[in-house]
Amino acid sequence: MSVSKTNIVLSSGAKARIVVAEAAAFAVEAYSLEPAVPAVRRIAARLARARLGAPVYDVPHPSVRQPARSYAWGDGRSAEVHSARVGAILDRLAEVGTSPVDLWCDRRGTAPTRLPVPMAGTDLLRLRSASLERHQLLANGSYFLFHHEEFDTPFEAYGDPIGLVAVGGTILAPAQVNRASLTGRAGRFAVERVQFCDLRIVLPGGQVIATHAFGDHDPGLVAGPIAMARYFGALDGRTPVAPAVTEVVIVGRHAVAVIAGGNVPIPRTGCVLRFPGRPDAKMLDALIAGEPLDYVIEGQALKDAVQAGPRIVSGGQVSVDEATMLAEHVFVREASGDLRQPSPFRWHADAHETRAARLGAGVRADRTLFFCAIEGRSSYSGGGQARGATLHDLAYLLVECGAVDGLHLDGGGSMQLFRPYGGALLTPGDVCHDFADPFAEYDRPVPLGLRLDLS
Template sequence: MITSDLFGYRSDCVSERRIVRRSVLFLAFCLVFASAVGFAQPVEKPLASGVTLIQDINTDPGSPLVINAVKADLKTAGVRAAAALGQGSVIGSDPTQGRERVSSIVKRLGALVGVNADYFPWTGDPLGVMITGGELVSEPMDRAAIGFTASGQVIIDRVSFSGKIKSASGAEWPVRGINRSRGANEMVVYAPIYGKKSGCKDGIEFAIKFDGKIRHGVDISVVVASAPAIACGAEIPKDGALISAHGRAAEWVLKYVRLGDQVTLRFDIAAESGRSWDGVVEAVGGGPFLVRAGQIYIDASQERFKSDMSSTRHPRTAAGVDDQGNLLLVTVDGRQSISQGATLSELARVMKNLGAVDALNLDGGGSTTLSVRGVIVNSPCEGLERPVANALLLYAQSEASQTAPEKFAFAESAPLQIACGQGRMISLIDDGGFPLGEDVAKKLVWGTTGGVGFVNQKGFFTPLRLGKGSIVVMLGERRIELPVIVTAGAPASLDATIQPDPSGDARRVIVVVSVKDSGGNPVAGVSVAITVIGGSADVLSAVTGDDGTARFNVTWDLADKPGQITVKAAGLTSVAK
């Protein structure tokens, strides 16, 4: 018996009730995103044993949508999930302050797949919980998070944090944060993974030494390695940590902490469901929930998200787990002509139709990125990737293809020059000069660099932005690139605005005319004609420059009675405003 879901068809012996339920869910989703007819046949590509890339594209002009999903069986040998910090530390000294592009993180750490993870305050500090290699890097903030045990179990829950320090005499004080900016009256612990220094310029600091890393769910016995002193930029010790305290917390430190004391730290993560997180060794935060216990459940207001974050269509990233324990990593592109994005309700339906029994939203917008072997597979809305604080990675053992040719190449000449609005299918040939066989083509993974466009998993390239980049094809570990130069397409929009003349003369104005292609890119070299009623222009025509604009100086006949200005270019007409 064949049943359909969002991403294609599968053979299954199921009850009639289950068929009806799946059909209703699928129909509801299609109604949200226009019609089922708009969806092309979903494409599945094997990335490794136990890991599959699934792409579904709605080509309906009224509701275009690009969805990419990676499904990973964490029970398969060699398949595991991990959290990774941008640049390997929380705070850096470069302009991104510690952030890194997802593709760079994937390539640097040798991962198979990576997606952006938690929100961040434009530094490398993830806002929610992060655990990597068992080390607690960032504390939870009472929002949804996804965690992984050493055995590959996936846990999605809303988690909160408690921390404390106990002095040698038994006095206790709460520790409010791990590796983040310290607030008033707070105590925060800074580990070497944070960076070189805490950055605190007031309060009290002291160093501690201990074996191992900051972990949750256990008592950590440490030795005070430096006497508490006024914060003055002391370095974080590589064999311990630095504790910084302010206000009342600093007063407690001065009263109870002495050089050489043995004190105890403890950090606990509590899940809303009551499930233990003590065995979690990798985790990233996000929020809100999308699916919980098999039902759509969006707790955005409870997790303190603004309403427009839920109800407006944006690019989205999500993670989930199905009833077999498989991990689902999903991106929905948005803010582009090829994909409009999704609300949280729509994203929740995507996750549920993928089979998620639990799922959460991750950071989205310009951060939404899916990378395979360091190549971008989705279409980031800003073109080039946005550096992010952390990423959720998948590792897996690559499979050697038994049917692949020794070599394969692009049939197109390099570089490929293409104008916006002129998408085309990219062809490949084998080492004998013949088109690649269908059995090999099904295993090819397509991607891009440079942010100039999007290539789907059938090899169709859509140029979106001016500039230079490349189309990438991967077959296992093998990879070839086709350089691409995207130029402006045919003029598609004409806009004219009236601006005051810098001289202040009320009779004189400046008219700025902008010509753009269908992708919103400026079009140079276009002749623009101007007609003025009730005045005169300095010239009757002008040609757009590299920025796609042309300027005219207009003088009105009467200062108190401005006339009308009309411009024409490439068959387009616009009245200046």
């Protein structure tokens, strides 16, 4: 069968319900490309408020333009904002008496803040499953910004995907740290590690911008245009100070702000383009008008891809240990001059302790693709002891099913698997404390899904 569902005993000795699905192909669906219908936005906002314990508000897509507005940015400088999204965020912060500088300082702290949380494009997979064909499944995909501590620039929003996202041959969001990705290239599936410096950026008009090397922090880097990300040229998450530079903040593929002088917080959902002096006026006008840039990668073009990780199977062997996870920069403990911990902020990178719902993808020696989903419930969500699988459990299961390469996709309360018309193959594991019944289960809104064509 192309889909099997059974109860098994995991390698750790715990019992679990699993689903294994053979996939002839997968396609990434990015729900942030278009606004959700009002009813879904209301549901998503209510669930987000309950989960975060903070007010949330919807924000426009980064591509939605507004007339240029200036906002105080600290050090006597201002940000020239051209995005309705960022304008909405900064306006709301001003209502509660918070400046962008205060936001940056607060979010870097350990205590969750109670500032308004901007909400980006998410949707409910159960509703999206109405468009599935009989031979298809819909699953969650990759990590996204989710907790208070993750919103540490005015450019980011709840639900923004973190890491590489490619849809139908277009890279919508760039890779960040060197983490495993599930990639599809003209019918060939693979698990490969991709990082920001593997990409090149093509601006409107055709100018190509190089991306900064990993871990190199050079405050004097103004010789030519370059793109920077959190671990690629940043100093403590910001661009280096340099009076003669102009920087364009990018979220996804779209420009959202123009700032001179450096010291700009870099969003994990995009990058910052750094130009010596003033960039080409025609190109900058195109970006400001909403024309997207393009990310390109060496070799055969990606068709669809999501980045998650860690890679837990390599060469047909279980490869789950702390060294493997640190090698993928799930946690950067001694990153000199930069943030110590990339998102996802609260993702527990251990092999044998944390139990949760899990979703994994495996590629066999003949390059066929399959997915393993394990039902679970996280211990921090209330309702008793944690249920589900450890990363080692998932890795062992992928190997048992024939994987020579495998990775962990997003799990926990995000793990969902639907047949057409809302048929859940496994019980969702999200819990919403804001309602009378703490044991009620809810589908978590997510920013993207994987549409699986069954073989």
